[in-house]
Amino acid sequence: MSERKRTGPFDIIATVVAQEPAGSAAYRLTLDCPEIARCAKPPQFFTISCHALSQIHAGADADSVPLDPILRRPLGFYRVRPDKGEFDTIYQVVGRGTGMLTLLKPGDRVRVLGPLGKNINPKDIRSRTALLVGGGAGLPPLCYLSEALQDAGKEIIVIAGARYRELLIAPTVSRRLKRPVGGRKDVQSLEPLAQRDIDCAIALERHEEGFFEGLITAPLEEYLELDYEGGVEIVACGPPPMVRVIAKLAEKKSVKCTVVMESRMGCAIGACQTCVIKTTSGYRRVCVEGPVFDAKDIVWE
């Protein structure tokens, strides 16, 4: 097989290994799909059909094609285990398609397309420290990215935001910050990040013990006040309004900011021109020219 073939993307049938709740109205879905697991890099994504194929794959029979909803949903990678040929995604239930995904059970087979889009190569991050900032559905891919960047020798600080604790996508554990801000030393961290000894500051809009209170920009501003040997830059991933606020703050503080963007997609492979966002050089396709963009190239509406 040629190099090109091995890095996909693949339009292929994956098998559900497990599915379990991850926070409120969010699920962690584990898929067996060696082709994609072998080459998925953060924060690339894949698309998934909302329908399991019928158990006896009937080839071209009507029951094996998805009629409604027809489009596949774009989702990010949370954990990738190339050796086992598996990967995990965490998705929030926000509508009909993600609602249907909750019905998938171990053994079900489902059509996926991936890995898609550009990844963030550790050498794209010039600074020694990366502040990975995000919330909601952006957190799982940020966790995966934090691991890849840490493995490449970067200092990582994750700043996560949510309205209330139950919306966080992973269990929290108490931990000491290596680089304390706001007079706080002991705070809650997301468990996978704590395991990796990655600093994590979580901002909740509702007051809760062990968390920063307010919007995500509160801890972010404090972190931007600190000195970083080797420089610092931001990667933002999450709901569009949050990403926009982070990008604006980065611009004000003259800190480089990379954003991971979302948009509604048709093909997800660069052919249909539906997923565009406005940039300083015209409309750009999130599915192939993104989802990673330099924040200063985005024309924020």
Add this chain to the structure above:
Amino acid sequence: MTPEQNDTNAEPSLETELLGMKMRTPLIMASGTFGYAFEIARVADLDFSHIGAVILKSVTLEPRQGNPPPRVAETPAGMLNSVGLQNPGVDYVIRHYLGMLENFDTNFIASVAGHTVHEYVECSVKMASHESIRAVELNMSCPNVRDGRRFASDPAGAAALIRAVKERCPKPIIAKLAPGTEDVGEIAGACIDAGADALSAGNTYVGMVIDTRRRRPLLGGNTGGLSGPAIRPLAVHNVCLVHQVASQKNIPVIGCGGVMTGNDAAEMMLAGACAVQVGTAVFTNVHIAADISAGLRKYLVAQKENEVSAIVGTLQQNETS
């Protein structure tokens, strides 16, 4: 093996011929859903042997930036798109994209759109002059640009357009008709009389999705074109209407709208289509042409037909009183 067994086991042939093109299957990837082929060809193991032809994304004389996003809204069993013919212009497409087509083993058809007859003519001539292009489809029915449907809603306008393109274009031309017009038969007749070599029936239907919270249309372009299985029964009926006219003049009809399976393709062909376009379905599976081909073969086996062309237009209408 007894002769009888041999008969039923014979693999039915999907080969067809259209406008001088030899096609391994009657399946044609629809314009706008398969890009300029190289984008989708990046997918590992994409096999062109189930694809009879690809119609490239519509090009215009000048680059078009297209409509503001969002450009896609999902609907029951379908979707609206409002791309607005974004494309880098005919010269760019010829210089940068068409050269790649020779790497893919299938037939390629250009699709051309424009505001004026002049634009269609210039664009068609440029695209048709490229050796990889076997025919030109005139997109006379794009709902996403102002006056995009003008040419397909007025028989005289349609005829004038076809005549002008036919006069200069060195390759066969296909008129892509707008669906849902009462007088589609009349327009089809006008296109044929003006020299169209084939007809595509049809395109997307105009629709709107409203974001009730914001009290605004969801799509940046307000309205969009409805495609996918939601439109299939409308599209099949549309093919019947066009076939009634085209069959009298021996002009091939290409069915288009909502085809997802072999059985769907068979419906189109029974209604009179000698080839079938596949658009939105490719978003569910880029290898869908392989599945549709397999389904079509299965249908032919069940119907004891050896060749796919044998079923074209064989629909028997029920007696009504």
